[in-house]
Amino acid sequence: MKSALSQLGRRTEPPPISWLMNLALSRPQLISLAAGFTDNESLPTDFTLEIVEEVMRRPRSGQSALQYGPTPGDPELRELTARRLTDLDAACAPGRRRAYSADDVIITNGSQQLLYMISEVLCDPGDIVLVEDPTYFVYLGIAQSHGIRCRGVKLESDGIDLDHLENTLKALKKSGELKRVKMLYLVSYYQNPACLTTSLKKKRAALKLLRAYEKAAGHPLYLLEDAAYRELRFSGEDTPSALIDRNSRDRLLYTSTYSKPFATGIRAGFGVLPKDIMEIVARVKGNHDFGTANLVQRVLVRAIQSGRYEMHLVQLRKRYAKKAGIMERAMRKHFPESIEWPETRGGLYYWASTPKHAKTGTKSKVFNTALANDVIYVPGSLCYADDPTRRKPDNEMRISFGSAKEKNIRDGIRSLGEVLRAHC
Amino acid sequence: MKSALSQLGRRTEPPPISWLMNLALSRPQLISLAAGFTDNESLPTDFTLEIVEEVMRRPRSGQSALQYGPTPGDPELRELTARRLTDLDAACAPGRRRAYSADDVIITNGSQQLLYMISEVLCDPGDIVLVEDPTYFVYLGIAQSHGIRCRGVKLESDGIDLDHLENTLKALKKSGELKRVKMLYLVSYYQNPACLTTSLKKKRAALKLLRAYEKAAGHPLYLLEDAAYRELRFSGEDTPSALIDRNSRDRLLYTSTYSKPFATGIRAGFGVLPKDIMEIVARVKGNHDFGTANLVQRVLVRAIQSGRYEMHLVQLRKRYAKKAGIMERAMRKHFPESIEWPETRGGLYYWASTPKHAKTGTKSKVFNTALANDVIYVPGSLCYADDPTRRKPDNEMRISFGSAKEKNIRDGIRSLGEVLRAHC
Numbered sequence: 001m002k003s004a005l006s007q008l009g010r011r012t013e014p015p016p017i018s019w020l021m022n023l024a025l026s027r028p029q030l031i032s033l034a035a036g037f038t039d040n041e042s043l044p045t046d047f048t049l050e051i052v053e054e055v056m057r058r059p060r061s062g063q064s065a066l067q068y069g070p071t072p073g074d075p076e077l078r079e080l081t082a083r084r085l086t087d088l089d090a091a092c093a094p095g096r097r098r099a100y101s102a103d104d105v106i107i108t109n110g111s112q113q114l115l116y117m118i119s120e121v122l123c124d125p126g127d128i129v130l131v132e133d134p135t136y137f138v139y140l141g142i143a144q145s146h147g148i149r150c151r152g153v154k155l156e157s158d159g160i161d162l163d164h165l166e167n168t169l170k171a172l173k174k175s176g177e178l179k180r181v182k183m184l185y186l187v188s189y190y191q192n193p194a195c196l197t198t199s200l201k202k203k204r205a206a207l208k209l210l211r212a213y214e215k216a217a218g219h220p221l222y223l224l225e226d227a228a229y230r231e232l233r234f235s236g237e238d239t240p241s242a243l244i245d246r247n248s249r250d251r252l253l254y255t256s257t258y259s260k261p262f263a264t265g266i267r268a269g270f271g272v273l274p275k276d277i278m279e280i281v282a283r284v285k286g287n288h289d290f291g292t293a294n295l296v297q298r299v300l301v302r303a304i305q306s307g308r309y310e311m312h313l314v315q316l317r318k319r320y321a322k323k324a325g326i327m328e329r330a331m332r333k334h335f336p337e338s339i340e341w342p343e344t345r346g347g348l349y350y351w352a353s354t355p356k357h358a359k360t361g362t363k364s365k366v367f368n369t370a371l372a373n374d375v376i377y378v379p380g381s382l383c384y385a386d387d388p389t390r391r392k393p394d395n396e397m398r399i400s401f402g403s404a405k406e407k408n409i410r411d412g413i414r415s416l417g418e419v420l421r422a423h424c
Numbered sequence: 425m426k427s428a429l430s431q432l433g434r435r436t437e438p439p440p441i442s443w444l445m446n447l448a449l450s451r452p453q454l455i456s457l458a459a460g461f462t463d464n465e466s467l468p469t470d471f472t473l474e475i476v477e478e479v480m481r482r483p484r485s486g487q488s489a490l491q492y493g494p495t496p497g498d499p500e501l502r503e504l505t506a507r508r509l510t511d512l513d514a515a516c517a518p519g520r521r522r523a524y525s526a527d528d529v530i531i532t533n534g535s536q537q538l539l540y541m542i543s544e545v546l547c548d549p550g551d552i553v554l555v556e557d558p559t560y561f562v563y564l565g566i567a568q569s570h571g572i573r574c575r576g577v578k579l580e581s582d583g584i585d586l587d588h589l590e591n592t593l594k595a596l597k598k599s600g601e602l603k604r605v606k607m608l609y610l611v612s613y614y615q616n617p618a619c620l621t622t623s624l625k626k627k628r629a630a631l632k633l634l635r636a637y638e639k640a641a642g643h644p645l646y647l648l649e650d651a652a653y654r655e656l657r658f659s660g661e662d663t664p665s666a667l668i669d670r671n672s673r674d675r676l677l678y679t680s681t682y683s684k685p686f687a688t689g690i691r692a693g694f695g696v697l698p699k700d701i702m703e704i705v706a707r708v709k710g711n712h713d714f715g716t717a718n719l720v721q722r723v724l725v726r727a728i729q730s731g732r733y734e735m736h737l738v739q740l741r742k743r744y745a746k747k748a749g750i751m752e753r754a755m756r757k758h759f760p761e762s763i764e765w766p767e768t769r770g771g772l773y774y775w776a777s778t779p780k781h782a783k784t785g786t787k788s789k790v791f792n793t794a795l796a797n798d799v800i801y802v803p804g805s806l807c808y809a810d811d812p813t814r815r816k817p818d819n820e821m822r823i824s825f826g827s828a829k830e831k832n833i834r835d836g837i838r839s840l841g842e843v844l845r846a847h848c
Contacts (some may be wrong), residue, residue: 062469
């Protein structure tokens, strides 16, 4: 008898790093520099309790937090989100201010759910999404599940290589596949995994380029700006989102999250979408779950209104700056000279390259010797789309300082350094 | 230029009662007997606060509640859920006890998300799901969005009409469409909207019948048992779930929820799935959101472990029993004799039928006069699938005593009674 599964059910593969995560759980002595978890000790237990007390002590606000809310999100949280984003963008674009509207904001279960729903409402199996090379590997999982083909666009230190983007669009037009392209997906701040930030100039140029190919595509080509790490900036200046250009708004899908900066255990993300896409995504959200847990949203409203959220961000940034510094000093001390990594100014990761001959994939000597020595990282090759037009690079590592304790960062990097010195 | 939307994006319609809900928000004097909201005053604000205090006061448990958890759910909550379900079934099936395993349990964002994911992994556009006539209208929305065709099976007072189920399967076999059938969806306790409970005997017989048609279908035919209202029983005995039969387990998809009995604002549901389906659903859950908010799950763990959850259920059942009684007495007093409704022993609704000539749909005189008199219900026709093999009944009303205050129940039913007396 055949299986009763749908095409999607048959297609969906296990996430590439679930075995890594299980490994970490089953071997407590293992130092995981792989997980994208945030720092346990940074989690705001004290003020979460204060807020829940404030919310629950008044019956009316307590009951409202424990009741269903509107599907697109709590109205106050949507308003506060629009206002914060307006202020964030105005602060780094002197002399310009665009006020975003609460109606354009949707609250979701982490930004992950929004990435999922955007993919559902835009892409049929066989459609193409342009992604960064490398990109966020969980997005590749969503794409795989939906039968979406991804094409990688090369990266430079300030974001995608515009020439490569244009050549890719040209080639797709020539091969007749441009009609299948739906969007360009950019992780625009402290990119996961490559740690770079896309300049506003490049985001604008990408939007312009996409617009120029719309006629040939026969439909709008969207820019999906994933700003999940934007708030985890610990040095340098902020960059405006592409939202700031009024004429970009009907093509820009902006996603971000409160989970990483506040607490991953609350699973609350948000997005700003053009009106027509918002309408459809909100319908799909209604089918998914009628709306994100109201309790979590009310906690966030109070955290932001009371100023605690901003205070928490200040602490959090200091904490990650310190941990990034510890990791970088350890890498300088223990890694051989042939290992390179760009500066990290935010987020949770370093992205290190080994010489071409020293592979880092799950079957490589480097990875397996590291594992035998109780330290793991995310192999870079997992962050590249299955793009038939190029070979997948296999000499990079995503190394996270997010959840590891300071001592483990030092010990883990020392162990990894020994392995790298033996193989590079 | 064409739209860039996917087939799903183009297809997905707005939920049928969103305009009703918006109406209720914009006209505060309106008495809504439409919403499936639970009773605001029943929401456990006091003990939710106590629990959050207990969880957050110990840094370790507080941090764990604010951190990511495993995708299929918190291990303790899965264990407690398996154990509770084992006990619930054993309590109403004397002499039999089947212990369910935590590994078979998944925690989701309400049972709604699980209904969504089950549909995603089993059904392609054009596939068929057999549903009750009438059925849960939000499930019809999920089906509509995915291009799933629904076929209605008639109901009797103890669940589906088995002859009609068999005739439907026969007809589908004859027309060559049996290969597109994937499952039978039953809301098995205090059915939404028709308020009846399916007997264990009928669930077994339905499973047997489905099994008999599998060879012709060429694949497994599942029974999806939606037990969302099981805990909201306020009179009579509980009924065992179909899980209790060991040999049914590879075909049974059981879904239920903590949201309705505990608090709709926490959005936590659960399910028990066969191993092969569990594996795929867990992968899809990873793509949706990596797992339900851990904070909410830890609150539930403590609520169940401390016995507060059970204490709350006792209170809740008393409350709904009282409200159901108030509604029934008001209906007896104010409704004309021609209106009929079955007894309600749990859940949040009454399901009332008018004489055939007195339509109740959104364009009917009854509905619009009621609306003009500031009272709304859910028109029964919204709860019927678009099944081309029969005409949609249009002379029923789902009337909810869930969220309305006692005075509003009395006033709402009196107003509705005046309307019905004028038109029936």
